[in-house]
Each structure stands twice: as C-alpha cells, then as structure tokens.
Amino acid sequence: MQLIVNGLIAGSLAALMAGGLALVYGVLGVFNLALGQLSLIGGMTAWWLHGPMELPLLPSILGGIFVGGIVTWITFECTVAPFYRRDRFLPLVTTIAWSMILDAFILLVFQEYPRSILTNEKHFLDLGTVRFSLEQLALVLVTFIFISAVAWMLHSTSFGRKIRATVQHADAARSLGISSSFLHRVVFIASGVLAACGGIYMGIDQNLTPTIAFPITIKAYAAVIAGGKDNFWGTILAAYLIAMIEQFAVGAPWFFGAYIPVGYQQTVALVFIIVILLIKPSGLFSRQLRTT
C-alpha cells in the first residue's frame, strides 16, 4: 500500500510535467529539452522567496510560477518561435543550447547546493501501514485539480476545442480561422508553468539540485512517448505507470525475496519504457488520427 501511495506522489509530479509537454507536442509538434531547467527555475525562485526573502509560502509559490512562466515565454520567443516553422526538429537542438544557458544561469545565481523549500516544517500522517506528509497529500490533490482543469478546458471550452482541432489537423484548423501563433504561445507557456509547478512540488517534497534537470526532462518525455505522443490522457497514464514501476521495482521483493538496489530505480523504469516502445513504437495508448 505504501508503494502505491509513493507511486501516486511521484506519478503526480511526472503527470504535471508530462501533461503540458503532451499538449505542446500535439499543438506545435516540437520537443523542449530545456523543460527540466524551467522547472528548476520555478522551484528555485520559490525557494529563494520563501527562504532568503522570508516571504510566506503562498506568495513564494505564486512568485515561482510567475517567474517560470516568464522564462518559458522568453524560451519560446528565443529558441522556438524563430525555428519551428522552418523545421520542427530545429527546436530540439536550440532548446538543448538554451538548457545549457539556463544551467549556467542556475549555477551562477542559485549555486550547486541542494535547496528545500520546506525545511523541517512537514507534518506527517500515519494511516496504519501507510505514512505520508500533509504536504504530499496537498500536492497530489493540487495535481488532480490541475489535470481536471486542463481536461475541462480541453473538452468544455472553445479554447480547448481550438487546441484539439489544431492537434488533429493544424492546416485545417488554420483555414477555419484559428490563430495558431497565439495558440502556440499560450500552450507553450502553459507547459512551462506546469513545469515550474513541478519544480516547486519537488522543492517542497524533496530538494532541488541543478543535476536533476536533465533526468526530469527525459522521464517526462519518456511518459509522452510511451503514452502515444499527442495523447494527453495516454501521457498522464504513462506518467503514473512509470512512477509505479519505479516504486515497485525497488520496493517489492523479486526473485527469492531479493530486492533491486535503490540506485537502479531510474534504470528499471527507463529500460521498461525502451522495451515497450521497441514492441509498440507508437506508444502504449496511441490512437488513429482522423484522415480524409
């Protein structure tokens, strides 16, 4: 039971970040390899506001989200907008360059120390054999609310219909008067805001170090690819699935009661995804697109 709870906590973080990426990939068709750095900037800003600046938690979180959104917007204007209409693979390289620049910025401003937003302030809850903190519970609930809000937006608003139309057929959507450039900006910035939320989530639940940016990006993209790329719900499910695999890989006894060492947790999940994609390259939850 504890493993399932741990999986839910880790999966919520992955879902938060991968969900935004799935929308970006669906609408723009590009990958943003600076995602981990964007999440770190959101988290580090919240830490700076709450720690050294001694602001209350809520304004610090809002500040982190705001700065994450602004940096994502700059990322879009500098590394995606000038390139993605020429070739959708160009942003793959430009965001790699941007990730280096952001890494340098993070190291210069926040330095290479682990940063935790809540130090010794957590409140734990014991329910029989299961133990979790109230902050973790809040984070899981906030993620659920976020995902529900995105689902409502996608399926019950005209903006959501425009997004779905662009995902299904970008040219047809444009010919119907949908402003793709506005939509692209909004969706990209939204993905950065979700990433910043993920960074703040990590800063509250564990701690933030500059070295985690890259594995975060890759795990989020592994969820997007395993889920079927432009399938939002597939991505969310894949994010939770990867997190559960990571927890059960090292938390449950395998052959003759032996445990896999914790250090291999990430490897097991990545190898599982690679094997799955070798068997089904289109992803676990891929679907047929409408064609004429």
Add this chain to the structure above:
Amino acid sequence: MNFILHIICVIAMTLPNILGFNLIFGKGKIFHFGPIGVSLIAAYASFLTLNATGSYLVAIAIGSTFALLASALFAWLSFRLDPDGLGILSIAAHLAIINVVLNWSSFTGGAMGIPKIPRMPYLDSLPTFTITVSTIAICWIIFLFVLEHSAFGRQLQALAEHEWYAKALGINRIRIHMIAFFIGGIGALLTNIFYHQYIHLVYLSDFGYPVFIYFVMIVVAGRPGSVLGVTLSTILIVTLKEAVRFIPLPSHILGPVRLLIFGVILLAAVWVQRDSLFPKKRTI
C-alpha cells in the same frame, strides 16, 4: 610547447568520435543522441579488460566488440522508432547505462572510475603520444572524407533527404544505417582508448550529458555532414575550451561561464544555419 602538444593531442583524440557522430547525425540526419553511451561502454569494456588481463590487444578486441554491440543496439532503436522518439530514448538509454555503471561500483569502480591506467608501450612521452594520435586522426579524417564522397555517402544522404524515394531506388536502409552506426562505434572506441590512457583514468563525469551537448555543438557549428567543416570546428572549439581555463575566474564561476559560452555558440550556430541544418526535401 607542452601546452600546444596537449591541445593537439586533445583535438586528435576527440576527432574520431566527433566525426563518427557527424556521420550519423550530421550526414545521416539520424537523431542518435547516445554517442556518449557508446563511448562509455567502449571505454569501460576496454579498460576493465585491460585491468584484468594486462593486454592492450585483448582490451581493444573486447572494447571494439562491445562498441559494435552498443552501436547495433542504438541502430535497432533507430529502426523501430521515429526521429524524435529515437532522440529522447537514446538519451534515456545513455542515462540508464550511466546509472548501471554508477551503481555497480564493485565491478566498475562507481563514481571513482578506473584509476591508474597504464599507457601503451612507446607512448609514455608527450611528443610520441601526439604523433601517434595525430596520425590516427588524420587517417580517420581521410577515411571518412573518402567515405563521404563514395557511393555509401551518397546513399546515406539520399536516405536522409527522402527515405521512401531512396528505398524505391534500391538503397537498403538497414545496411547503410548499420554501417554508419558501426563507424560511429569504432570512432568512439578510438577516442576512448587514447583519451583515458592519456589522463590515466576512466571517470564517469567524462560521459555525462554536457559532453553530448558539446558534440552536438561541434557538429552543428562545423556544418552537419561536412568532414572538413566539423574537423575545423573541433579544432576551434577544443582550443577555445582549453583556453577558457586561463580566464582569471574562480572555479565555481568558470564552469557556468563555460556552459554559457558554449550554449550561446550552439544557439548562434543553429541561427546562422537555420535554413540548411535540416534542409527541405528536394522536389521537382
């Protein structure tokens, strides 16, 4: 003088791996983002064998076998996945390999790496080492230049430009791409065999993600697919990387400044070549 020889050595040792990657990513436009994973496997297989047997010949044989196997694994991924999926999952495979090496410390040395690597016989002095690695690098450049202008080079380019048309003309994608990956693997082996005996150490940090970005930067700056262009950019960027050491800044600032400089170079290189980096398919 020694510093100049050192720079020549570093350039010559870097070239085989970079040019191999250039053949796959630059010429073939295959989003293989795991060249450092292949390097890691080649280096650890070679030097763990060297420690066990004491023979460079056996070490190179085992190292090349593992380099080719790792290349075949990445090639297999490229046949199964679409370009962006391959890009992400080859990085994922690289991360998974790093994780295994880091955690299997009883066998690989973990984060401490493999220390006290002896040099090959007759390579103890810096001038001899420089002459040897420079000769190998020049031979490798000539080999790849000839290959680029051969039928193989044209077939690889045709597959990169329009895979379906190329296949319709009878070009066997699996054979051509497999050869490209194998050449990349041999390049990785050549670089790692010499680099780690030069510094007497196999260290896990030499196989991190920043090294891959450094590779991408050199290939993009030198015009992807061009052997001579990438050779020139390797010379310039390696010299710049080594020269940055002399900027009078504390080490905790120097690292980020180096990242910043290289990030800006890569962004500028893509900006300059934004129309030619991934050229539009030729049409009638």
